Amino acid sequence: MRTALVVIAIGIGTLPRPAHAQGQPAQPQAPAAAQQCVACHGARGEGNPANGFPRIAGQSQYYIAKQLESYAAGSRQNPIMAPIAKGLSPEERDAAAAYYAAQDAAPPKSGAPAPQAQASDRGRILATTGDNNRRVPACINCHGPGGIGEPPVYPYLAGLDAAYMTAALNAWRNGTRRNDGGQQMATIANALTPDDIAAVAQHYASLTPPKPIPVTLAQKSGPATKPAPGNVPSSSHAADPRPDKSVGVGQGAATTGGTQGPGGSGESKTDRSGNAR
Amino acid sequence: MATRRAEADAVLLGVGMVGAMVGRELTRAGLKVVGLERGEPQFTVPDFQGPHMHDELRYSVRKALMQDTAKETFTFRHAANETALPIRRLASFLPGTGLGGSLVHWNGQTYRFQDSDFRLRTHTTERYGKNFIPADVTIQDWGVTAAELEPYFDRFEYLMGTSGKAGNIKGRKIAGGNPFEDPRSREYPTPPQKEPYGSAMFRKAASSLGYHPFPQPSCNLSQPYTNPEGQELKTCTFCGFCERYGCEHFAKSTAQTTLLPALLSDPNFELRTGCQVVKINVDNTQKTATGVTYIGANGEEIEQPAKLVIVGMFALNNVRMLLLSKIGQPYDPASGSGVVGRNYAYQTTSSVQVFYDESVNINPFMRSGANGTLIADFVSDNFDHGPLAFIGGAYIGEVMTHGRPIEFHPTPPGTPSWGSAWKKAVLQHYNHTTVLNIHGSSTAIRQNYLDLDPTYKDAWGQPLLRMTFDFPDNDIKMSAYLTDKALEIGKAMGGQQVVGSPRKGPYNITQYQTTHNTGGTVMGTDPSTSVVNRYLQSWDVPNVFVIGASNYPQNASYNPTGTLGALAYWAADAIVTKYLKSPGPLMHI
Numbered sequence A: 001m002r003t004a005l006v007v008i009a010i011g012i013g014t015l016p017r018p019a020h021a022q023g024q025p026a027q028p029q030a031p032a033a034a035q036q037c038v039a040c041h042g043a044r045g046e047g048n049p050a051n052g053f054p055r056i057a058g059q060s061q062y063y064i065a066k067q068l069e070s071y072a073a074g075s076r077q078n079p080i081m082a083p084i085a086k087g088l089s090p091e092e093r094d095a096a097a098a099y100y101a102a103q104d105a106a107p108p109k110s111g112a113p114a115p116q117a118q119a120s121d122r123g124r125i126l127a128t129t130g131d132n133n134r135r136v137p138a139c140i141n142c143h144g145p146g147g148i149g150e151p152p153v154y155p156y157l158a159g160l161d162a163a164y165m166t167a168a169l170n171a172w173r174n175g176t177r178r179n180d181g182g183q184q185m186a187t188i189a190n191a192l193t194p195d196d197i198a199a200v201a202q203h204y205a206s207l208t209p210p211k212p213i214p215v216t217l218a219q220k221s222g223p224a225t226k227p228a229p230g231n232v233p234s235s236s237h238a239a240d241p242r243p244d245k246s247v248g249v250g251q252g253a254a255t256t257g258g259t260q261g262p263g264g265s266g267e268s269k270t271d272r273s274g275n276a277r
Numbered sequence B: 001m002a003t004r005r006a007e008a009d010a011v012l013l014g015v016g017m018v019g020a021m022v023g024r025e026l027t028r029a030g031l032k033v034v035g036l037e038r039g040e041p042q043f044t045v046p047d048f049q050g051p052h053m054h055d056e057l058r059y060s061v062r063k064a065l066m067q068d069t070a071k072e073t074f075t076f077r078h079a080a081n082e083t084a085l086p087i088r089r090l091a092s093f094l095p096g097t098g099l100g101g102s103l104v105h106w107n108g109q110t111y112r113f114q115d116s117d118f119r120l121r122t123h124t125t126e127r128y129g130k131n132f133i134p135a136d137v138t139i140q141d142w143g144v145t146a147a148e149l150e151p152y153f154d155r156f157e158y159l160m161g162t163s164g165k166a167g168n169i170k171g172r173k174i175a176g177g178n179p180f181e182d183p184r185s186r187e188y189p190t191p192p193q194k195e196p197y198g199s200a201m202f203r204k205a206a207s208s209l210g211y212h213p214f215p216q217p218s219c220n221l222s223q224p225y226t227n228p229e230g231q232e233l234k235t236c237t238f239c240g241f242c243e244r245y246g247c248e249h250f251a252k253s254t255a256q257t258t259l260l261p262a263l264l265s266d267p268n269f270e271l272r273t274g275c276q277v278v279k280i281n282v283d284n285t286q287k288t289a290t291g292v293t294y295i296g297a298n299g300e301e302i303e304q305p306a307k308l309v310i311v312g313m314f315a316l317n318n319v320r321m322l323l324l325s326k327i328g329q330p331y332d333p334a335s336g337s338g339v340v341g342r343n344y345a346y347q348t349t350s351s352v353q354v355f356y357d358e359s360v361n362i363n364p365f366m367r368s369g370a371n372g373t374l375i376a377d378f379v380s381d382n383f384d385h386g387p388l389a390f391i392g393g394a395y396i397g398e399v400m401t402h403g404r405p406i407e408f409h410p411t412p413p414g415t416p417s418w419g420s421a422w423k424k425a426v427l428q429h430y431n432h433t434t435v436l437n438i439h440g441s442s443t444a445i446r447q448n449y450l451d452l453d454p455t456y457k458d459a460w461g462q463p464l465l466r467m468t469f470d471f472p473d474n475d476i477k478m479s480a481y482l483t484d485k486a487l488e489i490g491k492a493m494g495g496q497q498v499v500g501s502p503r504k505g506p507y508n509i510t511q512y513q514t515t516h517n518t519g520g521t522v523m524g525t526d527p528s529t530s531v532v533n534r535y536l537q538s539w540d541v542p543n544v545f546v547i548g549a550s551n552y553p554q555n556a557s558y559n560p561t562g563t564l565g566a567l568a569y570w571a572a573d574a575i576v577t578k579y580l581k582s583p584g585p586l587m588h589i
């Protein structure tokens, strides 16, 4: 999915990036629509975890706009956000979302608890491997290795503060948040114990958030932009308990399956038909 | 000397789909069951998790979940006058290995064969006269009807949580479903998956031509579902990595997601993996199986005695196991006598590509293994074959399963097959091309069959299974007629260019078509033309049940596994309610 998205999303980087002067980030100018957000989420979207306001910098425009729409519609319930979202027109939501999607705020202060001390094995295992008995797939399937997200649909989790993550998982659990089509998050959150939720929240709080990936929904072709490198812990591969299947029985031969008909790579000179399973 | 283990009430040969289903039914009935699986144990967590699971090179190209051809493969030839050679790289079909079998990496397209399929010879003769069926076509009736199997179809779909729309509930036609289906007792357990854009264009075009489009019944679930085994499945995310991959989301119905947790926690069940079954042992009377011999993971030969032997090793392996164990008379194509290996059939597929301009975005990567929309107007005998002079049919559908970057490179005819012009064309067409499937039946003919290879052996020194197969003329005709129909629909979909050609011989073993290998241990009511009776019980050795698509006397238009699920429950029910009460033949001739 990620690969495919990148293929399609070639040609990005058209969004304004904040100017940097002599290593000192200049104070960006939030558009009018985003003015109300600044007080709690910060001018750069860095959030204010101490007061319960999450980081939103660099979440995709699609994701932020969708959350605003859900707050307005009630599929994500929150007494603070609901009136604010209702007060914004769809265009204003898009503008505010676009602004925060482009922000490259500093990672959370390291005044927070030292990552390694806090993050437990349980949190890391849930995030990277899942739990078969509880039917919890690993978070990274959708939220990306290291929790860097799979924009535009799946938000990053890395660097979100533990209190926000806990509240979000509990909202999925108790049904005050119902804005994912497939109910994935509800079924997953319901399968987690309170301890699991705390562990996974701690795990993600200990990771560094990714740089913004300015993906917008309406892509025109243009020069390719590399996604910014996220925080992919290299140890997650080293610790992989699975048997190595990298050789496989095809032994490196080119794929010969015409799985999508001619033009699927299986096409042969003598037979251009073939599809189906 | 083989080590002898304590006798079990039943032994399962293979713990794939059939093994898990029948194992569950037998342990529930109180039997002590030992499951022998040649491959590794594997589970959704940790084995199928991302990002590793989306490794196209490892799973699609190198086929990490499939039977290891370095240890065990098949030999192939087109006709009995050729010398067969071993298939060293699987391609045309991809049987799996490991706990859960091929169901781990299937797509989940889940159908019920029609009543006319189950009574093919009788039905065809009744409707078109007794001279309609060519002499070399050995199609026959199954010995069961759709009405008899309905409760078992229903049970299987509710086990799987299949997402679909009924077209006929107890004789009442329901708009939006398949109007050609036989009556079903109730709606599908979950509603259909969302319709992708290409499928929506297909629906519109097919309707405009007077056909009856409906959503493909899917075992990639449209919503969370808890099955009667208490197993909870989640919603498919349309990630595009279904066929050839394990599902990381608990969203594809497999043995892992629907059955295994219940089975494995049953104290009556014991799973042994890494166990290669090499033989079913039969006593001196040749009428009773005493158990099986297998080679354990450390190479030790082990004998597992059992009162009941359940063969569920996948169609091709089922046939081979009976031949290796000398159960049943092997088929001889020269005389037409014998039954084991007879009526091997496949699936006759072709495809049509619809190329749009760059204003139409198909987003092929946003698909699932069994989403999409199709028509059954040309399935089986749903149309008049009289003037056409062939038997069988196909469904036509926009049922694309993926747009994976290594495998999906749509380019129009005339594009060079490599180099910068090819790359440019792929970039131009990747997101603006959709593919229609023509998924057709396969008739059994006298010349196509399976037997043991006289030359080549597996890693344990046993003869490989030899396949002798080419597409029958009947099926070539069918494919030509129906590929034309699909081209018409493609044109009505408004593509700039519509391209496709029917299936032609010779059969190409190096190109993926389907893993829908059928026949060889055919079911029926006449021991001279079938290996097992209508309860899938061996005619020769009544404590051996053989269950798989190998039971199909010929293959129908639809994908086979929905029908196989029904048959597995049907056979398990016969074992529990009839056989266990009085062990012995369930049918007397």
Ligand SMILES: Cc1cc2nc3c(=O)[nH]c(=O)nc-3n(C[C@H](O)[C@H](O)[C@H](O)COP(=O)(O)OP(=O)(O)OC[C@H]3O[C@@H](n4cnc5c(N)ncnc54)[C@H](O)[C@@H]3O)c2cc1C
Residues within 6 Å of the ligand: A277, B013, B014, B015, B016, B017, B018, B019, B036, B037, B038, B039, B093, B094, B095, B096, B097, B098, B099, B100, B101, B102, B103, B105, B106, B107, B108, B109, B110, B111, B243, B244, B275, B276, B277, B278, B312, B313, B314, B315, B317, B370, B515, B516, B547, B548, B549, B559, B560, B561, B562, B564
């Ligand atoms: C890529 C792919 C896509 C598919 N998609 C669809 C679809 O969309 N719709 C559909 O209807 N069908 C589909 N199928 C077919 C479907 O997967 C099979 O019909 C189904 O899995 C058959 O069940 P089974 O129990 O007969 O065999 P399996 O599920 O394959 O189980 C057989 C088991 O026996 C084990 N075994 C074999 N030999 C031995 C031995 N000597 N000793 C011990 N164990 C042994 C194997 O390792 C395996 O675990 C697909 C198949 C493939 C490969």
